[in-house]
Amino acid sequence: MCGIAGIVALNAAAASPSREALMRMVGALAHRGPDEHGLYRDRRAGLAHARLSVVDLSSGQQPLADTGDTTWIVFNGEIFNYVELREKLIALGHRFRTRSDTEVALHAYRAWGEAAFERMNGQWAIAIWDSMAGRLVLSRDRFGICPLHFCEHAGRLYFASEVKAIFAADRTISRAFDPAGIDQTFTLWTVVPPQGVFQGINELEPGHVRTYQDGTVRERAFWRPSYPEISGARQGEFTGSCDEAVDRVRGALEAATALRMVRADVPVGCYLSGGLDSSLVAALGRRFAGERFQTFSLRFADAEYDETRFQRLVAEATGSEHHEVVVSRGDIAAIFPEVIHHTERPILRTAPAPLFLLSRLVRERGIKVVLTGEGADEMFAGYDLFREGKIRRFWGRQPASTRRSRLLERLYPYLTRSPVQQQAMARQFFGRNIQAHDAPGFAHDTRWHTTSAIKRLFSADMRAETERRDAVSELLARLPAEFPRWSPLAQDQYLEVQTLMSGYLLSSQGDRMLMAHSVEGRFPFLDDELVSLANSLPAAYKLRVLDEKHVLKRVAEPIVPSEIVTRKKQPFRAPNALCFVAGDAPEYVREALSETALREANIFDPKAVTRLLGKCQARTGDGDLSNADNMALVGVLSTQLLHRQFVASCPSATREYALSVDVDREHREERLHVA
16 A cells, blocks of 8 residues: 545635645655655646655556546555456456556546546555546545544645655644544444544545545445344345355455555565454465565564464464564553554554554564455454344343343453353343343443543543534435444444444554555455445344354364364454553653643643553552553553654654656656655
C-alpha cells in the first residue's frame, strides 16, 4: 500500500494548491511509501503520492493519467482482480500503458463510473481528478482497510491517508479534539466514520464514494454488509448442508489466499499468531509461495500472553522460515509514543505496540507484504462476544433461571480477572438490561457500558460536552432498515464490523502499525466473495450451540495441526497499564500525566487521573489490575500523548527531498525523488 494526499480548490476564489504544501503532505506520508514520490498540479487541484512498490515495479508510478492526460489518479491499496478487470476493459477498447492495478482502476472508472468500485475485489483508498469536468471522486474499500481522511478549509478540500499530512499542508487548519470523537472512542473503543478524532477532519466511510463537482458534494454507499432475513423465504441464505458449506468456504478461502499471494511482484510473508485463523492462512499461503515462505510471530516475556508453542508448531508444519520478536513491558512503554504518532487516535489497549515491533521485524527481513488472519472472527463468529450474546439472550427469555446463567462460566477463560469467575458477580455483570434481550446492540451493551465508565475521569468541560451526546444511540440510529429482520448473530456481527473491526483492528492494530514500517497487510478473510458467502451462511454453521467458527474449524482440520484446531480461542492481547507504572517507567509517562499537562489538554480531571495512577502503581507487585483500570490508564495516556503530538505541536514532514522537476506547462506535473 501507499500514501495519497491532495488539495482541491472548491471555489474560484481559492488559490491554486502550492507545490510546497503538497511536498509537506507527501513528506508526512514518507513511511507509507518510501520507494517513489510524485506530484501533479494544475490550476485547481494538486495530487501527491508516496509509493510502496508491490505491483508493476517499473512503470506503476503515480499520480497516473489516462491517455488524454485529463483524468488523474492517486491510489493506495491493491485491486486483486485487476487482471480480470483489465481483460474486460481491453474488450471494451481500452488500451494500457502499464501493468499496474492503478491504471486498471482509472480505466474502470472511465468505463463504468462509480459502479466500477462495486466490481473491485480489494482494499483501497482512491482519489480521481477529472481536470476537464472539475470533478474529484474519493472512494474507500468495503471495510476501510485503507484510510482516507478529508477536511474542508478556506475554500479548499484537503484529503490524505493520514491526518498528519493534512496538518502539514496548512498550519491554519484547526488543531483540536472533537468531543464527539472522544466520546465515541471512550464508549465504542473507536470513532465510527465519518466522525473523526479531530475537529473538522472526517473519515470517508468504508464502502462509500464521495464526489465534488460544481460546488456540490454527493456521497453514496456502493456496498454495505447484508445478511439473510430470518422471516419469510430467508432470501439470500445458503441452502446447502453444512458439509457443502465447508467445501464452499474452503474453495473461496483458497482462491482468496492465492490471489493475495500471486498478485504481487515481491515476496509475500505471513503473520502467525498460533491461533486458528493465521494458521489456516499460513497453511494455504505456503502452497503459492514458491521455495521460500517466511512467517513472523510475536512472543511475550509475560507468560500470560505468550503463544510460542503453538506458533512454532504451525511453522514446523508449514516448513516456513520462521522469525520471532520477544516483547516485554519495557519494550511496549519505550515505543508507545511512536505508536500513538501512527494511530492518530486514542487507544484503550497497548496491543498495537507489539504489532509495531512485528512489522519492523518483517521489514528488516526484506518483506513488504504479509498475509494475516484478520476478519475471520467477525465473518465466522469467533469472539466470546458472540457467544456471550447468545447466552444472555437465552437467559433473558427466563431471567429467573440459575441454570441458564451458569453457561456464562464458559466465557473468557483466558482473562486473569474474568467477569465469570464468581457466579454472583457474573449474574450482576451480564444481567444488566437482560430484559432488553431483543434490543439492537444488546450483545455489545456490556462492553459499551464498561468502556463508558472511563468517562468518569473526564474534566468538567469535557463532561459538559459529552453529556449532550449518546454515542450508542447515535450509532443505533444509523442502522440499516433491514437490521431488525436479521438473525441476532448477524446483528452482532454487523455492529462488530462497523465498530471494532474497521475502526480499531484494521486501523490502529492494522494499517497504521504495518505502514509505520512500509509493510502492506493483506486479509484473505475479507475477500469480497468469501465475505458474501460467510454472510449468507445460517447462524448455526458459524456458531453451533457455543462452538465458535464451526465451519472454519472443519475447513482447517485436514491442513492445520489438530492441536491448533481444538484449542480454545485466545484473542491477541498484550500487557497494558503495568507497562507504564513500574519504577523504571519512561519519563514521558510522568510528564503526560502531570497536572500541568492534564490541565492544558483539558480532557481529563487531574485529581481523578492521579487517583487512578496511584491505584495502578499500588498493584504493580501482584499485577492484579481490573480490565476497567487497564483501559482507563492506557486511554488517558494515549490521549495525552496525542494532544502533545498533534494539538499542542504542529506536525510537519519528517524527511527532506531533492527535487527533479519536469514541468508540463498545461498540467504543471512534477515528480519528487528521495534524496
